Amino acid sequence: MTNFGTLEYVLDKFSGTWSWKVTGERAVAMVSRIIPQAWYGDGEFEAIVPDDPKNVLQIKWIMDRYPLEILSKTTWQKKLPITTKPAPKKPKRIEKLQLANPGKQFKGNLLNFQREGLDFLIKSSGNALLADEMGLGKTVETLSYIGTEQGTFPALIVAPLVTLNNWQREIEKFLKLKSRNGRLIDDKPPTSTIIRVGKSEDLGKYDFYIINYELLFKRYKDLAKLNLKTIVCDEVQNLRSKTTQKYHAIKKLSALESVRYRIGLSGTPIYNRGSEIWPIVDILRPGLLGSFKEFCEYFCYINEKGKAIVLENKRESLRNMLQKHVMLRRKKTDVLQELKEKIRHKEIIDADINYYNKELEKIWKKLEDDRKAAQNAFDASTAYQRAIQSERQVAGVAKLPHVINFVKNIMEIEESVVVFCHHKAIHSLLHQALAEFKPASIIGGQSDKERQNSIDTFQNGETKLMIAGLRAGNVGINLTRAKYVIFAELDWSPAIHLQAEDRLHRIGQKSTVFAYYLMGNGTLDEHVARVLVDKSYEIDAIMDNKVESFENKEKAELILAQIHDKIRSITG
Structure with a gap:
């Protein structure tokens, strides 16, 4: 340097x-x-x-x-001050994994790699991050551990709102009820309750308490009274910011004297930058990475935006430390030989540039006016963020006719298709233009029942088209009916795209999954793609020890998300 x-x-x-x-x-x-x-x-x-x-x-x-x-x-x-620090106590290293057998309270069947996942939890004393790629059964591995280890109840499951019912169904499917005298009742599941309100009240006595991240802070006092033994954080990337209320609530709950087991689940624990792993590990294994300041001083540099980025020459050592002591990370290609590959393809499509430029001019004019009227830096920053969001929606509208034609061409070969978009306005316009296919829908604001009905309608073959919001439909659902996924709009985070792809590319998928990223020619899409590529390099190096090197930008932009799978040309 x-x-x-x-x-x-x-x-x-x-x-x-x-x-x-x-x-x-x-x-x-x-x-x-x-x-x-x-x-x-x-x-x-x-x-x-x-x-x-x-x-x-x-x-x-x-x-x-x-x-x-x-x-x-x-x-x-x-x-320069001369400083000597005592040698840190070496954390226990997790041994080579074996095929563990679940306890009698578990009533499902585990694949061999899932039995190794159970062994990992046993050897890590139930304080670990399961970071396998999505669709490999982290939920069932966790439930098998809870049904195997002694003294795991009561357990708290913290998860995104849209996955709460699924957790309750999985508990009923895979675990037997254990009576007070220790007898197992085969035809009854453990007791569970889903916490849906923020008002403080007595929660009663259950084996499982299931709650979403947004309610954690409001219900902290009630949860702290439950004598919890196990805390499971699903999609644990929700705790990647140590300044949020939900992080502070979990931090205090996990530090309670009664809590013995802390398990985090996520195929994408790092969303944007490597330093996001610290708050997660600090909950599961406090002290493993030192204080945040110590972590940054050793592993990171601060970029021009004030964000902590893990140094290139430190990424391998960070990954090694995580894998030795707290994290199990496996890819589908490692453990599912029968699962077909996933192929990504960037498709440059036309956009209405005249409309785009006219709207862009209005957006920047409004931004200029808003910044002049701003009373502080926060107001100015907010105005800029509004402008960027407006531009992204305009870009989506400008390329929409060509997105619709692309979807129709895929539908003509009578294959099921999932289309992801970002803005509700684009979601609505896609529905109108593709109404002939009677599309199912996943969008923010749906009730659990509406969402599940849409998923069932698609998975049962009653419709061949699903239109889903990128952040509403990227977790907690199974869309293996389709082998084509189309991104009508892009997100800033590589993890969002990876999660969306893996709604299709998971256990149960019998075909190769084709992911098409539709980029409007001459719009902000090209800049977003470059940002995604840069973020992917850091994330891949920390999570997988596999950073694809590209000699030209055109090939690099093909990924648009984390690089995990073999990329090959698509012809025809």
């Missing part, structure tokens, strides 16, 4: 004290963000930093990630 500035020990004429002078545009920008005592020097890109031990440490932190040329080497060496 080339130097991006200089560091010199100087006598500052303004304060009359010996200080550190930092030069260089990027270096000064970094200093201004993390050292509040600094002030600007004489030059355009020059900052003066008071000479005190704390500031020296901050400068060193910058230099570990962004090399500065040191012009006062002797002084710098004298000022």
Whole structure:
């Protein structure tokens, strides 16, 4: 890495004290963000930093990630504090996995790789992250563990709202009721309740309490009284931000003296950047990655937006640490030889550029007016985000006629198709234009019953077309009836696309899955694709030790999501 500035020990004429002078545009920008005592020097890109031990440490932190040329080497060496840290206690390493047998309370059948998943939970003492790719049975592995280990009840299941009923059904399907005297009752499942209201009230006595993430904070006091033994966090990426109320609620619940087992489930625990893994691990195995500050100092650098990004040369060591001590990660290609491959293809389609540019001009004009009227930085940022969302919807409308033709061409070969979109307006327009196919629908705001009816209608073959919202239909559903998935709009997160693809590409799928990403020529889609590719590189390196190298941008853009599967050309 080339130097991006200089560091010199100087006598500052303004304060009359010996200080550190930092030069260089990027270096000064970094200093201004993390050292509040600094002030600007004489030059355009020059900052003066008071000479005190704390500031020296901050400068060193910058230099570990962004090399500065040191012009006062002797002084710098004298000022560096000598620190010795006690060697951290080595966490227990998980041994080689074997085929474990579930306990008698479990009444299902496990595939061999699922028995290894059960063994992983046993050897990790029930404090682990199951991060297998979606569709490999993390739910059934978890229930088999709860039905095998001693003292797992009562258990709290925390999951997205749309998956609560499915959890209750899976509990009834795979577990037997254990009476107070320890006798198993084959024809009765454990007792369970779904918590649906935020008002505080007595929850009663059950084996399972099932709740969505949004209610956690409101019901924390009631949940804390239950003497919980097990906490399962499904789609645990919901806890990737340590500043949210749901994270703080889970953090306190998992620290209760009664809680012995903490299990996180997610095929995509990292959504946008590697540092999102820290809050998740801090709940499942507190201290494994140190404090967040320690984690960032060792593994990360801070980008121009202030986000912690895992350094390229640290990604392998982070993955190794996770896999040795807390995370089980397997891909479908590793354990399901009978599952057909998944093929992604980027399709550049025409867009109504005249309409797009006219609407874009209106959007940027409104943004300019909103920024002038903004009273603070938050208002200005909000205005910008509104503009970006508006642009994305305009891009969706501009390419919509060509999306519709693409879908109709697929439908003509009488194959079932799932179409994902982002905006409700686009969802509605797709429904209108494709009404002849009587499409099923998944969209935000549906009741559990409406959603399940739509899924059943599609899976039973009563309709060959499903139109789903990207974030409403990306988790908790099975759409293996189809082998074609079409993305009419793109999301900013690679994980969203991967989750949506894997509604089709999972256990039960008998065909190759074809995923088509439709990109409007001349719209923001091309920029979004590049962002997705950059994010995918970091995520793949941490999760799978498989970073695909591409020699040209055109080939790289084909992925548009995490690169896990073999990519081949599609002809015909």
